[in-house]
Amino acid sequence: MKGRIHSIETFGTLDGPGIRFVLFMQGCMLRCRYCHNPDSWAADAGRTMEVEEVMAEIEPYLAYYRASGGGITVSGGEPTLQAPFVAELFRACKERWGLHTAVDTSGFCEPDHAAGLLEQTDLVLLDLKLMDNDRHAALTGQPNERTLRFAKWLSDRRKPVWIRHVLVPGVTDRSEDLLALGKFIGTLNGVEKAEVLPYHHMGAYKWRLLGMPYSLEGCREPERHEVARAFQIIERGRGKK
Numbered sequence: 001m002k003g004r005i006h007s008i009e010t011f012g013t014l015d016g017p018g019i020r021f022v023l024f025m026q027g028c029m030l031r032c033r034y035c036h037n038p039d040s041w042a043a044d045a046g047r048t049m050e051v052e053e054v055m056a057e058i059e060p061y062l063a064y065y066r067a068s069g070g071g072i073t074v075s076g077g078e079p080t081l082q083a084p085f086v087a088e089l090f091r092a093c094k095e096r097w098g099l100h101t102a103v104d105t106s107g108f109c110e111p112d113h114a115a116g117l118l119e120q121t122d123l124v125l126l127d128l129k130l131m132d133n134d135r136h137a138a139l140t141g142q143p144n145e146r147t148l149r150f151a152k153w154l155s156d157r158r159k160p161v162w163i164r165h166v167l168v169p170g171v172t173d174r175s176e177d178l179l180a181l182g183k184f185i186g187t188l189n190g191v192e193k194a195e196v197l198p199y200h201h202m203g204a205y206k207w208r209l210l211g212m213p214y215s216l217e218g219c220r221e222p223e224r225h226e227v228a229r230a231f232q233i234i235e236r237g238r239g240k241k
């Protein structure tokens with residue numbers, strides 16, 4: 001089975017526990033204003049790889065993934081768009097090496113489509129953006145109902161989940177939004193932790209290369225104390241503090 005791949009990282013430390021092989025898939029239906037991989041949007045771009053070709057890329061580094069309690073994370077783009085391929089890859093990684101598997105998803109996905117993939121997935125990294133539907137649509141180009149439905153579906157199955165929220169000053173850092181997000185997270189089962197990821201503009205140059213206006217031009221990256229504050233508000237919403 002073939003998948004369309006955007007890129008590969010062999011020593012990922014930010015996308016799940018331990019050191020991880022991170023496979024970035026091609027294709028995404030969202031258009032997040034802060035996206036640092038807009039070159040991953042087109043579903044027909046990237047390069048095609050067989051499951052076995054990806055396995056061959058993983059194998060040389062297996063000792064690091066195992067010793068660190070790591071594994072494989074499939075990110076994007078949006079990995080659930082190629083759910084059958086990712087499911088096959090995860091199944092092979094588990095059968096052959098017993099690797100821990102994670103998907104990093106926007107949750108913009110119908111659960112029925114991803115059910116087979118999620119059976120092979122140990123951990124879901126779920127990116128939640130804004131609870132206000134209109135502002136979510138303005139930020140991502142899509143409403144949030146589908147993502148929230150996906151989150152509830154995971155919750156009903158008590159799937160282990162790490163929630164991630166990208167903190168963009170002036171866009172996703174309002175106290176009331178963070179509190180509402182925390183309250184929603186507080187209703188979910190299976191959430192092992194919530195993370196706040198600081199916005200960065202390292203991907204802005206890709207927008208320019210693609211000839212697209214970067215609407216966050218001039219937006220600053222958040223300070224460390226702002227990230228800590230956002231985390232505290234979300235945790236308060238969850239009922240943790």
Ligand code: SF4
Binds near residue numbers: 028029030034038040
């Ligand atoms: S979901 Fe991820 S890949 Fe898709 S537009 Fe948003 S940030 Fe970019």
